[in-house]
Amino acid sequence: MGQAVAVEHDDHGHDDGHHHHKETFVTKYIFSQDHKMIAKQYLITGLIMGVIGIAMSVLMRMQIANPEQPSVVFEMLLGKWAPDGVMDPGIYLALVTIHGTIMVFFVLTAGLSGTFSNFLIPLQIGARDMASGFLNMVSYWLFFVSAAIMIGSLFVELGPAAAGWTVYPPLSALPEAMSGSGLGMTLWLVSMAIFIASSLLGSLNYVVTVINLRTKGMSMTRLPLTIWAFFVTAIIGIVSFPVLFAAALLLIMDRSFGTSFFLSDIYIKGEVLAHQGGSPVLFEHLFWFLGHPEVYIVILPAMGLVSEILATNSRKPIFGYRAMVASILAIAFLSTIVWGHHMFVSGMNPFLGSVFTFTTLLIAIPSAVKAFNWITTLWKGNLQMNTAMLFSIGFVSTFITGGLTGIILGDSTLDINVHDTYFVIAHFHLVMGISALYGFFAGVYHWFPKMFNRMMDKNLGYVHFWLTLIGAYGVFFPMHFVGMAGLPRRYYTNTNFPYFDDLADTNSLITYFAIFTSVAQLFFAYNFVKSIFYGKKAPLNPWKSNTLEWTTGDKHIHGNWAGAIPHVHRWPYDYSKLNEEDEYVIAGQDYVPQHIPLQPKEEEMNH
Amino acid sequence: MTAFLIIFIAALLAVSIWQITKIIKLGKSPDPDTEMSDVANDIDNKRNGQGMLVFVVAFYIMMIACFIAYKDFFLPDAGSKHGAEYDNLLLLTGVVIMIVQFLTQALLHWFAYKYHGKKGQRALFYADNDRLEFIWTAVPVVVLAGLILWGLFSWNDLMDANLDDDPLIVEVYAYQFGWKIRYSGADNTLGDANVRFIEGTNALGIDPTDADGMDDSVAQEIHLPVNRPVLFKFRSQDVLHSAYMPHFRAQMNVVPGMVTQFKFTPTVTSEDYRNTEFMNRKVRKINEIRRQKSKELIADGDVALDPYEFDYYILCNKICGNSHYNMQAKIIVETEEEFNEWLSTQETFEKSLAKAKN
Structure with a gap:
């Protein structure tokens, strides 16, 4: 079986002059420049941030289910923010804000893209490391610093930032408007500025690596879809993150140096402020110029991972490789010109609203193409139901369910009445939150053997998947209906509107599902930690996959391949390919890894 | 309504317990402890494939149950002129969405069940088909074009804050x-x-x-x-x-x-508006909830809620x-x-x- 898997370590082992140097503990585990170690650092940091972010969401749900009721949990975790165990409205908004920030940036951007871009780009394109190992290391440590500052901001006197993850001024600019807009907001902005620097260093590295360091034979059209996704994600990041940096910088100036970029005509706490001539709408434009591409920065890597895993486990080529690449490019392009759909009712010119409706609904087309291609990939396959595969199928399911409601929200007319209601929360959690998490889990289950040379327990994986699938839909499907009732998001309690009284039961139900789903993640946490140390030894290519990372052997060395880097002779999706005699191309195995040259009697195809 | 919710939760719990017992059973099945034992085998493929089928049925039941149990949550007929147009567009979009949802989820989960892996089963090497790609690019284009046009016409009317009709x-x-x-x-x-x-x-x-x-x-x-x-x-x-x-x-x-x-x-x-049938029913329901809550409040020595x-x-x-x-x-x-x-x-x-x- 494994005959064609490991690349033989022949005698031109060191022909490229690469030497394996001695590593100390510090250079190997802490200030490592090895992309594999950096990927694991991103993974672990991302997971820890994920635990914090999800715990925050549970606290919020508990408050919504039992508004203003004392809870021991609040008393324990929130301390002075929950006098007598009753959550303070200010800290509720802080939880909303930091949950959003952590999940979007620290878990789904850095944890997902950071982990898998770092891990897979060099391994799958056949490179010994990133173009700059040093910058890669700096990128991780900047991320670490920004995460530490963000967590640190939870402990300042007046509380962390609480103006929502979108930090719209003037609320975020004026400490008089809310206590979280004091030092908490300053730390938020500093943390994000450092995060952006980290993200840019990472993205530049990914782009340069993909363009320059592909092994011989690895043309762009032979790249696995994972790499296409990471590559394009990095480009979107480079285009849009600097704009957020500008927004953050101008906001810092408005806050600390008396400028008026976003502020005008404000009367607060009995005083007229000197600010004149700025516009909060300008900030919204700058924010969403990143903010919208950001959701694609989150979802594209998940799409790439899922495409790869679906093909491998279906034992079939991904359906419509070129259409998949084209739709990634189309999504990337369109993602930068749709930001205005977050602002239909912001007060901007209604004509702009028309334009953004048009571009927004256009983006549904490449998304639909991708969904149909994934479904067709399953058709007539020989589906290997590994945990990664289950999460990939779950991804397609939640991506469709969540994506479809985007057609309502993206339509400027329909957005009027559902804007900022729970309908939006349900939509984006399904389409980018849950879907991206499924992509993340799929990636972890699939590449765990490569990362740690051990297998994760499949049965625990199955329990994790099924409980999560049921729980996540239990949380977010009923939530659409709560939103249809016109219930606004970010409300500390709904009891001041008797009109919403009949939603209370459903809100409790959602909370139960949220707790249930979070507890189910313990199966993953246990499985993950246990398998690192006690998992079964992994075979070299457990999923019988075609991509290059499975050819390195089981030694983790800086430089990836002990011998020469393998050359590539075909695309990565030759699963179940038959030769002219209707036999598998390689007798007895239904896959042909990328480094295997064209076999006798095999027809060459141009994909 | 509450009954619906309870049935729905019970069904979901039953599904999860059923899955868990199955999985535990699998764990005990005489699976040789080889290095491939954490890779899905034929039994895993079959069980999880069946799980997909059961899930999609349960998912459909849940969606329908939500629409029935929560039909009162939808806002009543609008109290404004443009509201009727808005509601029609929302209804049409909602119907289109639900049709697509039902079809695609069915296909996805059905394929996941139907083609679950078996030893000796050969997957079909099927890499692309331009006609299919064309169809599922063109169909969304046409449907979305319709929705966009309607939406844009409504949007233009709505946002045209002119003074012609002496507002x-x-x-x-x-x-x-x-x-x-x-x-x-x-x-x-x-x-x-x-x-x-x-x-x-x-x-x-x-x-x-x-x-x-x-x-x-x-x-x-x-x-x-x-x-x-x-x-x-x-x-x-x-x-x-x-x-x-x-x-x-x-x-x-x-x-x-x-x-x-x-x-x-x-x-x-x-x-x-207050006297519409919908609002009467809704307010009655809300007041019933408030009465119940008031009872608890009074028992705790608190003030009752106003009707x-x-x-x-x-x-x-x-x-x-x-x-x-x-x-x-x-x-x-x-x-x-x-x-x-x-x-x-x-x-x-x-x-x-x-x-x-x-």
Whole structure:
């Protein structure tokens, strides 16, 4: 079986002059420049941030289910923010804000893209490391610093930032408007500025690596879809993150140096402020110029991972490789010109609203193409139901369910009445939150053997998947209906509107599902930690996959391949390919890894 | 409704318990402890494939159950002219979405079951098909083009805040954490205003030197005459707010430093809206919930909740600070005569200015 898997370590082992140097503990585990170690650092940091972010969401749900009721949990975790165990409205908004920030940036951007871009780009394109190992290391440590500052901001006197993850001024600019807009907001902005620097260093590295360091034979059209996704994600990041940096910088100036970029005509706490001539709408434009591409920065890597895993486990080529690449490019392009759909009712010119409706609904087309291609990939396959595969199928399911409601929200007319209601929360959690998490889990289950040379327990994986699938839909499907009732998001309690009284039961139900789903993640946490140390030894290519990372052997060395880097002779999706005699191309195995040259009697195809 | 929820939860729990027992059983099955034992085998493939099938059925039941159990959650027929058009577009879009949802989820999960792996089963090497790609690019293009066009026509009508039909001009003024409403008086023209004029009783900062503002009057709740177009001008004194009037399908952000606007025609008086069959049922249900809750409250020595009577409301829908959750005002839609009578009792800016001088 494994005959064609490991690349033989022949005698031109060191022909490229690469030497394996001695590593100390510090250079190997802490200030490592090895992309594999950096990927694991991103993974672990991302997971820890994920635990914090999800715990925050549970606290919020508990408050919504039992508004203003004392809870021991609040008393324990929130301390002075929950006098007598009753959550303070200010800290509720802080939880909303930091949950959003952590999940979007620290878990789904850095944890997902950071982990898998770092891990897979060099391994799958056949490179010994990133173009700059040093910058890669700096990128991780900047991320670490920004995460530490963000967590640190939870402990300042007046509380962390609480103006929502979108930090719209003037609320975020004026400490008089809310206590979280004091030092908490300053730390938020500093943390994000450092995060952006980290993200840019990472993205530049990914782009340069993909363009320059592909092994011989690895043309762009032979790249696995994972790499296409990471590559394009990095480009979107480079285009849009600097704009957020500008927004953050101008906001810092408005806050600390008396400028008026976003502020005008404000009367607060009995005083007229000197600010004149700025516009909060300008900030919204700058924010969403990143903010919208950001959701694609989150979802594209998940799409790439899922495409790869679906093909491998279906034992079939991904359906419509070129259409998949084209739709990634189309999504990337369109993602930068749709930001205005977050602002239909912001007060901007209604004509702009028309334009953004048009571009927004256009983006549904490449998304639909991708969904149909994934479904067709399953058709007539020989589906290997590994945990990664289950999460990939779950991804397609939640991506469709969540994506479809985007057609309502993206339509400027329909957005009027559902804007900022729970309908939006349900939509984006399904389409980018849950879907991206499924992509993340799929990636972890699939590449765990490569990362740690051990297998994760499949049965625990199955329990994790099924409980999560049921729980996540239990949380977010009923939530659409709560939103249809016109219930606004970010409300500390709904009891001041008797009109919403009949939603209370459903809100409790959602909370139960949220707790249930979070507890189910313990199966993953246990499985993950246990398998690192006690998992079964992994075979070299457990999923019988075609991509290059499975050819390195089981030694983790800086430089990836002990011998020469393998050359590539075909695309990565030759699963179940038959030769002219209707036999598998390689007798007895239904896959042909990328480094295997064209076999006798095999027809060459141009994909 | 509660019964539905309970059945639904029970079903989901049953599914999960069933899955877990199966999985535990699998764990015990005589699986040789080889290095491949954590890779899915034929039994895993089959069980999880069946799981997909059961899941999609349960998922469909849940979706249908939600639509039945939560049908009261949908907002009732709109109380504004454009609302009917809005609701039709929403309904059409909703139907399209649900059709696509039902079809694609069925295919996805059915394939996952049907083609679950078996030893010796050969997958079909099927890499692309231009015709298929064309079909599922073209179909969404056509469907979306239809939705976009309808949406854009409605949007243009809605956002066209012209003065041709002599709308009543009203200012909605937002601050942390409440609303004030300024009526433009007999001249139907709002006087200039800026936060820099805020002083004493002039809480909205109306320019005392502008003659247009003299007949303006300020109220705590919004009164609107039925069937007359109303042009709302929104102004904020401090941070971003959003004026959301769900029963009129109306929303616009309120932005400090600029004036935003939204125009609609209320078509149903508060009285009539309150007495619709839907609202009667809904309010009865809410009051039943409130009675139950009051019983518990009284048992704990607290004050009972007031019974609820429906009124249109405006609420803040953009995070604006700690009391964001309770920034609301009542909207009363009444006949032209009632409205005029009410308006005549309101104190004009000129009078309040004179009073302040004394």
